[in-house]
Amino acid sequence: MSYAMDLPPNLLIRYIQLGRKDKVISSETIWICASCITCSTRCPNDIDLAHVMDALRRMSMKQGKVSLPRVPAFHRAFMKSIRTHGRVHEIEMIARFKLRTRTFLEDMDLGREMFARGRIRFIPERTKGRGAIRSMLGRLPEES
Ligand code: SF4
Numbered sequence: 001m002s003y004a005m006d007l008p009p010n011l012l013i014r015y016i017q018l019g020r021k022d023k024v025i026s027s028e029t030i031w032i033c034a035s036c037i038t039c040s041t042r043c044p045n046d047i048d049l050a051h052v053m054d055a056l057r058r059m060s061m062k063q064g065k066v067s068l069p070r071v072p073a074f075h076r077a078f079m080k081s082i083r084t085h086g087r088v089h090e091i092e093m094i095a096r097f098k099l100r101t102r103t104f105l106e107d108m109d110l111g112r113e114m115f116a117r118g119r120i121r122f123i124p125e126r127t128k129g130r131g132a133i134r135s136m137l138g139r140l141p142e143e144s
Pocket of ligand 1: 001033039049053
């Protein structure tokens with residue numbers, strides 16, 4: 001994902017070492033990171049960068065410095081749907097995301113196409129292990 005980041009991960013770590021917290025928590029990099037954990041598993045110095053990114057995202061939200069607000073909005077909408085149905089109910093997740101970001105008319109063509117192909121359903125599908133999923137997620141703080 002580094003091609004899309006405003007600070008490459010090595011520079012981000014350097015800014016942390018230099019105490020430039022402001023620069024780091026207001027960067028786009030922490031929201032572009034896809035949490036794929038590739039860096040953490042390969043780092044020769046055993047730095048868990050994916051975990052660092054996660055901590056920086058939390059600090060950024062807490063201090064109101066989110067540079068790409070759509071990313072946490074999507075995350076909250078996604079997690080709310082998982083908590084409710086045990087899996088994503090696309091139309092509900094999209095509605096929550098659109099309400100949070102006030103982007104009601106964006107992606108209308110894509111939405112129409114997905115409906116036409118049966119990729120978006122009105123009735124949610126529920127998984128069998130919803131209770132187990134809820135109890136696992138219950139240990140995490142609820143998305144507001
Ligand atoms: S977890 Fe690491 S490798 Fe994966 S996108 Fe984030 S910084 Fe890049």
